[in-house]
Amino acid sequence: MTDDGTEPVRRIAEGYAFDGPALELGAVLWDGVCRADAPVRVPLATLNRHGLVAGATGTGKTKTLQLMAEQLSASGVPVFLADVKGDLSGISAPGEPNDRVRERSAEVGQEWRPAGRPAEFYALGGIGTGIPVRATVTDFGPVLLAKVLDLNPTQEQSLGLVFHYADAKGLELYDLKDLRAVVAFLVSDEGKAELKTVGGLSAATAGVILRSLTAFEQQGAGGFFGEPEFDTAELLRTAPDGRGVVSVLELPAVQDRPRLFSTFLMWLLADLFQDLPEVGDADRPKLVFFFDEAHLLFTGASKAFLESITQTVRLIRSKGVGVFFVTQTPKDVPADVLAQLGSRVQHALRAYTPEDAKALTATVRTFPKSPYDLEEVLTGLGTGEAVVTVLGESGAPTPVAAVRLRAPESLMGPVDPAALETAVRASEPYGKYARAVDRESAYEKLTAAPAAPSAPAEPGRRAEPHPEPAEPERESLVAQVVGSGVFTTLARSVGTQLGREITRSLFGTSRRRR
Known part of the structure; x- marks a missing residue:
């Protein structure tokens, strides 16, 4: 040198x-x-x-x-x-x-x-x-969302079960209120029977996830999730x-x-x-x-x-x-x-x-x-x-x-x-x-009022007291769960079709064909 x-x-x-x-x-x-x-x-x-x-x-x-x-x-x-x-x-x-x-x-x-x-x-x-x-909640996936919510490993695994349940039942998770509605349903009196079918998810852990979601939404984070999703x-x-x-x-x-x-x-x-x-x-x-x-x-x-x-x-x-x-x-x-x-x-x-x-x-x-x-x-x-x-x-x-x-x-x-x-x-x-879109998804399905079985909704009329137009001769998802086994058959059919389209990648992000 x-x-x-x-x-x-x-x-x-x-x-x-x-x-x-x-x-x-x-x-x-x-x-x-x-x-x-x-x-x-x-x-x-x-x-x-x-x-x-x-x-x-x-x-x-x-x-x-x-x-x-x-x-x-x-x-x-x-x-x-x-x-x-x-x-x-x-x-x-x-x-x-x-x-x-x-x-x-x-x-x-x-x-x-x-x-x-x-x-x-x-x-x-x-x-x-x-x-x-x-990003839609379903495409964001449970692993990344658990990181955002600061969930521990057990809670992260439980959140993954919630996503799996929603995927199987045809409950679209577009925004945070959709996910919150699914978790709230599972811990409600009407959803207890369904909670038992989600192996490994306890009511206590579901409650923690629900509280985390609610607090997260109250912090103004709702605007980050929804449609149109960024390509x-x-x-x-x-x-x-x-x-x-x-x-x-x-x-x-x-x-x-x-x-x-x-x-x-x-x-x-x-x-x-x-x-x-x-x-x-x-x-x-x-x-x-x-x-x-x-x-x-x-x-x-x-x-x-x-x-x-x-x-x-x-x-x-x-x-x-x-x-x-x-x-x-x-x-x-x-x-x-x-x-x-x-x-x-x-x-x-x-x-x-x-x-x-x-x-x-x-x-x-x-x-x-x-x-x-x-x-x-x-x-x-x-x-x-x-x-x-x-x-x-x-x-x-x-x-x-x-x-x-x-x-x-x-x-x-x-x-x-x-x-x-x-x-x-x-x-x-x-x-x-630029403009956010809010399509029918899990929140609307789970919060819809049950249609009266003895009086089907007339075409073109609004069901009372639900403010959204009701589809003729179709009960809400909650009514199906509470009332009979019809929901099980319907959800299994929808879940089978959707399951062929939704798989989850390394981070649990959705891999649906776009």
């Missing part, structure tokens, strides 16, 4: 000299000097092998996401971004030149040109500015000019519900997994999905939940989807998931406490051997600098490189709120998802 670092810098640069298309991250840092002649890149072909973007608050993780997303879009790859802080909407607008941008681009050898990217903006349940994203194929769109659309999920309005939005992100990923065909290794991914605040997904997760995450991440790469987890330190991600993340972009870490020092040591151990003193480098990195290693085109890890990252070409900050609102309302998907 020479004193000026020429030899190690040369070796590092050779490790990032790829033949195929690649994202340009920045230039090598050695002994505090930025080496523009040693660019650091990530091959597009290996981005479906997943990755990690980590670092302490304020070290530049968000700008790294923006830098990668805009280059992916320019390469024709759609991108999904979770915008927790509300400052990624600027990806749709050209950046503003200033002295810092000019200085950074000169240091890393970047020809900086201001440019926005085609973007769509979404919001969970329509809370905030964005196209509403909803995750929207995330795979490209613009007419061939650039990938950047789908930005705006989350500032639900920052106080981290468990909810992190689990919803997992639902999006799980839904993509079950819908996409196998493609194997391609020259570029179909979608790159940035999973922000990833530690929230894993905190307090059951063993079964973690196993489902691990399996989804392992298998979704063969469907052309790359996943980048974004968090503060690698220790926030379980080891089985971390082992599948081929690319690492580690921003600065702080070591102010003994716990911080342990996290720093653990982070260093996740990197291959390198000529750097990584503990020293990681605590000394500035904003917009990171330690990087990725999978090369051969599938082998590249040399560890300290990197000064490029400046994003799009606006580094939020766009004007009025402009964002205008863009949302003018977008094509807005008309499809």
